[in-house]
Amino acid sequence: MALFDSFFKDVGIDLGTANTLIYERRKGLVIDEPTVAAINTKTNEILAVGDKAKKMLGRTPAHIQVVRPLQNGVVSDFDMAYEMLRQFLRSIAGSFGFRRGILGIPNDLTEVERKSVEDVAHNAGVAKVHLVESLIAAALGADLPIEDPTASLIIDIGGGTTDIGVISMGGIVVSRTLKTAGDRMNEDIIRFFREEFKLAIGEPTAEFAKMSVGSAIPVEEKLEVAIRGRDLATGLPREVIAKNIHVRAAIAKSLSAILEAMHEVIEETPAELTGDMLRQGVVICGGGALLRGLAPLIEKEASVVTHIAPEPLTCMVRGLGRIVDGYEHYGELLDNPLKPIDIQL
Ligand SMILES: Nc1ncnc2c1ncn2[C@@H]1O[C@H](COP(=O)(O)OP(=O)(O)OP(=O)(O)O)[C@@H](O)[C@H]1O
Ligand SMILES: [Mg+2]
Numbered sequence: 001m002a003l004f005d006s007f008f009k010d011v012g013i014d015l016g017t018a019n020t021l022i023y024e025r026r027k028g029l030v031i032d033e034p035t036v037a038a039i040n041t042k043t044n045e046i047l048a049v050g051d052k053a054k055k056m057l058g059r060t061p062a063h064i065q066v067v068r069p070l071q072n073g074v075v076s077d078f079d080m081a082y083e084m085l086r087q088f089l090r091s092i093a094g095s096f097g098f099r100r101g102i103l104g105i106p107n108d109l110t111e112v113e114r115k116s117v118e119d120v121a122h123n124a125g126v127a128k129v130h131l132v133e134s135l136i137a138a139a140l141g142a143d144l145p146i147e148d149p150t151a152s153l154i155i156d157i158g159g160g161t162t163d164i165g166v167i168s169m170g171g172i173v174v175s176r177t178l179k180t181a182g183d184r185m186n187e188d189i190i191r192f193f194r195e196e197f198k199l200a201i202g203e204p205t206a207e208f209a210k211m212s213v214g215s216a217i218p219v220e221e222k223l224e225v226a227i228r229g230r231d232l233a234t235g236l237p238r239e240v241i242a243k244n245i246h247v248r249a250a251i252a253k254s255l256s257a258i259l260e261a262m263h264e265v266i267e268e269t270p271a272e273l274t275g276d277m278l279r280q281g282v283v284i285c286g287g288g289a290l291l292r293g294l295a296p297l298i299e300k301e302a303s304v305v306t307h308i309a310p311e312p313l314t315c316m317v318r319g320l321g322r323i324v325d326g327y328e329h330y331g332e333l334l335d336n337p338l339k340p341i342d343i344q345l
Helices: 002-007 078-090 111-123 134-141 182-197 203-213 244-268 271-280 294-302 312-325 327-333
Strands: 009-015 019-024 028-034 037-040 045-049 064-067 098-105 126-133 152-157 162-168 171-178 224-231 237-243 282-285 306-308
Touching (some): 009 111, 009 312, 098 111, 098 134, 098 312, 134 152, 152 244, 152 294, 162 244, 182 244, 203 224, 203 244, 237 244, 244 294, 282 294, 282 312, 294 306
Parallel strands (some): 098 126, 282 306
Antiparallel strands (some): 009 019, 037 064, 152 162
């Protein structure tokens, strides 16, 4: 059995709205690329996936289309999603292919949406697909004691979704998934620039502004950056200086929506667990956790000590990795539990 182990590959896949990460059993993180694909619409040929494709966003000629095949954690372009994943997998494949893949999914997906994630992985070359609640994987990646009869509040702010949940004894006790996350903040910034500065900017530029000068609370440092776009009146290129206060104003509503959902989750948490949560603290992960000042804002709003998970962008895939490396122990967390015979492999 151990011999086969080295031929067949088992992987954990975080097919995120913004980024796709793959963890290979006993190896570690092997793929970390944007969830983007570029296609030649004349020939239907995939031109690039991942980083290469992302660089083409907003700058391609008419016959090249750059797509993000996931929206808000849901597969929106099935063919592009599996072609992209197939290319990622091909780049790490050995001669025997992929025996098993564990994917994390938001816990409010419909049956049809779950099936489509499963089919994407199948079509991309994974023989057996298992799904696990992404918050459970993220909590494992953050090293939270998820199997104990205590409670942890975890908030995963990704590109397309924010998942908020209280986890106790390996299960989700209360949760909310909202479609307000990093992408929405980028859209907020695009709208702000259009309305306040009469300047059209693309998504990558908005994201750049968010990362370079954005924050969730006022900051002491002076944050400013030059942003270039197209003047809406003249149609000509123009530059404005984006300040922290601009980005803060732009994303304020989205942040309130996240805080509101967090309050709802806390209110619905059984009183016994609220006490545990207080001891354990709140953990935030996902790329959105890197927004300046977000942890202090959440800490103030929840009145609970808040930490950013180590390496928030890889938190969930590292949690999937722990499951992939330890089926024996974590098999029961999977939606579609592994048969004992599989576990012994
Ligand atoms: N330093 C930063 N400051 C603010 N936002 C950031 C920073 N770094 C990354 N982000 C944002 O994090 C988001 C991507 O995070 P992540 O990779 O966790 O999402 P995802 O898992 O692909 O999406 P989802 O979980 O919603 O399907 C993007 O919207 C990006 O703009
Ligand atoms: Mg994610």
